[in-house]
Each structure stands twice: as structure tokens, then as C-alpha cells.
Amino acid sequence: MSGQTSGLAIETAGLVKTFGETRAVDGIDLSVPTGTVYGVLGPNGAGKTTAVKMLATLLRPDSGRARVFGHDVVREADAVRGRVSLTGQYASVDEDLTGAENLILLGRLLGHGRKAARERGDQLLAAFGLSDAAGKQVRHYSGGMRRRIDIAASILNTPDLLFLDEPTTGLDPRSRNQVWDIVRAVVAQGTTVLLTTQYLDEADRLASRIAVIDRGKVIAEGTKGELKASVGAGSVHVRLRDAAQRPRAAEVLRLALGADVQLDPDPVALTAPVGAGAAGGRGAAEQAARALADLARDGITVDDFALGQPSLDEVFLALTGHDTKAEDTTGPYVGTKDEAAA
Amino acid sequence: MSSTTTSTGSKELAPVSAESLAALLIAGERPPRPSALSASLTFGWRAILKIKHVPEQLFDVTAFPIMMVLMYTYLFGGALAGSPEEYIQFLLPGILVMSVVMITMYTGVSVNTDIEKGVFDRFRTLPIWRPSTMVGYLLGDALRYTIASVVMLTVGVVLGYRPDGGVGGVVAGIALLIVFSFAFSWVWTMFGLLLRTEKSVMGVSMMVIFPLTFLSNVFVDPTTMPGWLQAFVNNSPVTHLASAVRGLMAGDRPAADIVWSLGWAALFVLVFGPVTMRLYNRR
Numbered sequence: 001m002s003g004q005t006s007g008l009a010i011e012t013a014g015l016v017k018t019f020g021e022t023r024a025v026d027g028i029d030l031s032v033p034t035g036t037v038y039g040v041l042g043p044n045g046a047g048k049t050t051a052v053k054m055l056a057t058l059l060r061p062d063s064g065r066a067r068v069f070g071h072d073v074v075r076e077a078d079a080v081r082g083r084v085s086l087t088g089q090y091a092s093v094d095e096d097l098t099g100a101e102n103l104i105l106l107g108r109l110l111g112h113g114r115k116a117a118r119e120r121g122d123q124l125l126a127a128f129g130l131s132d133a134a135g136k137q138v139r140h141y142s143g144g145m146r147r148r149i150d151i152a153a154s155i156l157n158t159p160d161l162l163f164l165d166e167p168t169t170g171l172d173p174r175s176r177n178q179v180w181d182i183v184r185a186v187v188a189q190g191t192t193v194l195l196t197t198q199y200l201d202e203a204d205r206l207a208s209r210i211a212v213i214d215r216g217k218v219i220a221e222g223t224k225g226e227l228k229a230s231v232g233a234g235s236v237h238v239r240l241r242d243a244a245q246r247p248r249a250a251e252v253l254r255l256a257l258g259a260d261v262q263l264d265p266d267p268v269a270l271t272a273p274v275g276a277g278a279a280g281g282r283g284a285a286e287q288a289a290r291a292l293a294d295l296a297r298d299g300i301t302v303d304d305f306a307l308g309q310p311s312l313d314e315v316f317l318a319l320t321g322h323d324t325k326a327e328d329t330t331g332p333y334v335g336t337k338d339e340a341a342a
Numbered sequence: 343m344s345s346t347t348t349s350t351g352s353k354e355l356a357p358v359s360a361e362s363l364a365a366l367l368i369a370g371e372r373p374p375r376p377s378a379l380s381a382s383l384t385f386g387w388r389a390i391l392k393i394k395h396v397p398e399q400l401f402d403v404t405a406f407p408i409m410m411v412l413m414y415t416y417l418f419g420g421a422l423a424g425s426p427e428e429y430i431q432f433l434l435p436g437i438l439v440m441s442v443v444m445i446t447m448y449t450g451v452s453v454n455t456d457i458e459k460g461v462f463d464r465f466r467t468l469p470i471w472r473p474s475t476m477v478g479y480l481l482g483d484a485l486r487y488t489i490a491s492v493v494m495l496t497v498g499v500v501l502g503y504r505p506d507g508g509v510g511g512v513v514a515g516i517a518l519l520i521v522f523s524f525a526f527s528w529v530w531t532m533f534g535l536l537l538r539t540e541k542s543v544m545g546v547s548m549m550v551i552f553p554l555t556f557l558s559n560v561f562v563d564p565t566t567m568p569g570w571l572q573a574f575v576n577n578s579p580v581t582h583l584a585s586a587v588r589g590l591m592a593g594d595r596p597a598a599d600i601v602w603s604l605g606w607a608a609l610f611v612l613v614f615g616p617v618t619m620r621l622y623n624r625r
Contacts, residue, residue, distance in 0.1 A: 053463075056463075056467050057466070057467060058463055058466055058467060060624065078469055081467055081468060081469040082372075082375075082469040084467065085464075085467065086463060086464065086467045088460045088463050088464075089460070090459070090460040091460055091461075092460035092461055092463055092464040093460070093461055093464070094388065094392075094459075094461045095459070095461075096391070096392050096395050096396060097388070097391055097392070097395065098395075101391055105384060105387070105388055105391075106464070106468075108376065108380070108384040108387075109376060109381055109384055109385075109465075109468050109470055110372070110373065110375075110376075110468070111372070111373035111374050111375050111376045112373050113373075116373070120366075123362070123366055124366060126359070126362065127358065127359045127362040127363040127366055128358055128359075128363070129356030129357055129358055129359065130356075131356075132356070137395060148358070153464065155366075155367060157372045157373075158367045158368075178357070178358055181358055181360060182358055182363065185358075185360045185363045185364055185367070186363075186367065188364065189364060189367040189368060191367070
């Protein structure tokens, strides 16, 4: 009960989980206030899923303590299960069953009568735009539909705490937007959401507080503003018409922005950080505009220009001194392309 | 941002209705938790739905049993009992026991393939009686065992099997077989959770099932076997079960063998049930 009075949905202290030699979660302390979206940001293999699984009572911590609404996740696992639901990285529904059958199954398991389970299932399918696919086996659903049925299953009984483990990984931008809309609707009704993601963009749009984790440890925590201020506002990306002008352009940008300029693999492209507190305390956009003006004054032709948020890579570089790819062995990294283009 | 989601593409998904979603979330009051029985039956229903959607999985409880009856009746019948018709009177209850006990190993395979999928994680986060997931599998399997039994009996009757116990004796025999198989399946749920791949589950199952079912009185009376083998065969759960089912179907009252079979069944549940649940909770 202490958790409710303190207004915390999740409270962990020194949470540790090891798999063989690997310390997947290596001493995580989190405090997640109720009624908010809390983002856990990190690359593949950072320990996000392991942490969520411990909080959702699927894995036992090796050491440390975790409470959900004041209930210990190990000793009072059943009380925790009564108040949370989990949407995992892979669709947590039965692929052999139809969408409607999945919802009826879970409705029954959550204590609804036969009729109530069917009704609530139908209502959810309608609300999620899945009525037409209700009678189809989930294995034939598209990625976006799977994610929807998965979230629908998670809110059959409106949970007090919803774990969303990388809810948009592998989705196209449209489906991703739709998932975001769903998350906003759920939070608006008072559910606390713990969202893990590889995308800074996603955490930025949904979460009010963000913890950045890497190699099983929290390396930064705070509001979005605090986090961004620690990294800088982002980067300016410039494409020149003539590759021969690049060395000169790099020099101009370096002077204008007071920061190191990165030469991209593309021989006409450059990237430089802006808003990191340098260049006389001006805003990032203003800095970028001045830099562009300087380039023009020097007779350098700029064909394209973009001011991007810091990518996860840049956040990582700033916070840890190594990038996300360094020890990522679990798969191709797909994090930052769209943020840079935003 | 959300306004852009409706502008392109006509074959796309219907948009999410934020209003009806909000209404649903508010309306969502939590009903009381389901009872252990209700949760188990719901998981049993899931198993039946899976059979409905993937009927091919009934192959092992239809074609396989038919093959077993035909093969052993005609292979051993003439040599062991003078004629297949004579032999099947002895063989059918035994081969029924053997086939159904063999089929139980698919429980482990289905548990093992399921845990790889995300749905298992969802079940494990539900506030329900913990063993109900496993009991659900076994209830679905009990249906499969019943199908296999009916199929084999039908084939047997066609080949000339005439049980003296009549319908009552046959039903009692099948009921005992299903109770035993339900209990025995807990061995496989354990292996399904313990081993990493479907193949290893199959491998281990074969290692256990073949000696256990063949080294019994299913095919022949054990009196001709060497002493050390008789010691094993006469105390094997499959022998007790085969004797009990044979007796019931023949219209006898094989009380001792029934008690032995049920005793073994209780032992399997008491030993492998808790081990299974421990593994299930630990995963």
C-alpha cells in the first residue's frame, strides 16, 4: 500500500539479472510516477526487455527489489499480476486463433462471463478497426494489425500499469502513428505506461520522463528537456552541390557552430551538432541559420539542409562515449534514419 | 500527425476510434477472478480451437492408431495366437493403451513450441490459478486420447474384436486409460518446459516411451520372459494399465490393477505436477 500513497507505480532499487556471464540488468533504480508515460530508451541488448520481464513477474530478479503499486514483484506477484498487463516485443496473442477468439479467451481468463467476454471483444475489435478481420487467424494479420490486437488484449481489463515493450519496432510509419494514438488514449484514462523503445523520437513524443539504459545500467534519467539539454538540441545536416567544396564548408561550419564537423560517407554531405551550449547561447535553429548564411557568403552551394533532433546514436555518444552499434550483436540497428530526416 | 494517417491508401486499416476506445477504457470494471476450474476449462477450449483451426494435428490420433492396430494384429496374430482374429481379442486393449500412452508425448512438444511464442508470456502475467495453462493443454489432449480410442476400437471391431464387457466395460476401460494418460502427460509438460528444442523433447520422449510401452504385457504374456525382465515388466505402470483395461473390457473386475494404475497416475501428478509448475514459474 505504501506505493499508492507515495504516488509511484514502479519503484526499483538495485535490480539485477544475470544470464550466465552476462549481466543483462546490472543494478537499475527506477521511480515511475503513476498516470504518466515513462520511457525506457536503449539499443538492442541494453536490458530493456529483461527489466520489463522482471517488473511484469515473468523473471525473478537475482538481487535488488522491485515494487509495483507497492507490491513486491516476487513475494506479491499475484497482486502485481492483477494490476498490470504486458504487450511484448512479439505479438503476445495466439497466432492459431482468430482475433475475436483471442479476445474472448483472455476475457474469460480475466473473469468475464461468456457473453460479456464476447461483447467486450467485439467492442474492442470495433474500436481498433479490426471488425473485418475478427474471424481471421492472427497469423494472417499484418504487422500493424497484430500490434493492435495485442494492445487490445492488454486493455481488456483496463490495467493500472501497461508495459509496452518496443511497441512500434518493425512497423511502418503510419502504423506507428496509430499505435502512438492508442497509447495516448490509454494514458488519458489514467493508466500508467512503461514504454521501452529504441527510438528517441518515440520516447520524445510519448514519454514525460525518460531513462536511458545501456549495458544493463541507467546512464541518464530525467524529463525530455533535461535529457536533451545534456546532449544538445541535435544536428544540422548539409548537402552540397559540389564535393570539392566540402573541406571549405567543414571549416565554415566549424567556426560558425563552434563544434566538430562530421564528414558523412556521402562525399557531398556533412553533419554538425548544434545547440550544445556553444555559439553564444543561441537557439539551435538560429545557429543553423547563421551557419547557412556563412556558407552562402563563402560561395558554397547548399542543395539541401535539415535540422534534426539528436538521434539515439548521438545521445549515446554524448552520454557514454560509445555509439549504439559498438557491442550490438543482436541484429541490424535501425534507429536513427527517420529522426535525422525529420 | 494523426491527420496524415487517413489521407493515403484505401486498402489500409480502418483508423482507431479514439472515442469508443476511451469509452471502453472507462467502462472496464474488473470482474472477479475466474475459478481454477473455469480458467482450466478456458485453456481447454483454446486447445480445442487449435484443433479446429489446424485439423491436421489429429493425424497422430487417427492414422497412427489405425496403423498400429493393423500392423500388430496381422504381424503377430498368426504366430502368437493362431490367427489374427484370435490375437486381436488379447491385443486390442493393450495396443490401445500403448498407442494412447505414446500419443501423450505430443503434449511436451506443444508446450515446447508454445513457450517460444509471446502468448505464453501473456498467460504468465494473468492473475489466474497458475497450473490452469498446463491443465488446459491436458484437457485438450484428453479429447485427443478419446478420439484415438474410439478410432482404434472401431477398427478393432471391424477386424473382429468382441469385448465381453460390453459397452459399459469398454467405456470404463477408456475412462481409466484417459485418467492415466492425463496424469502421465505431466512428465511431458516437464520436459516441454525443461528442454530447449522441439527435437530434444521428441528425442527424450522416444527414449522413455519405447522401452516403457514395449517392455510390458501389451503384446505377449510375460511368463515366457527371463526373470529379470519379468521383474521389470510386471511392475511397469503400462502393464498394470494394460491389464486393467483388458480386464474391464473383458467384463472382469481387475481391482488390483485398477488400484495400481490409479496409484501410478497419482504419483505422476504429485511428482511431475509440482516440478512442471516450478519450471513454469521460473522461466
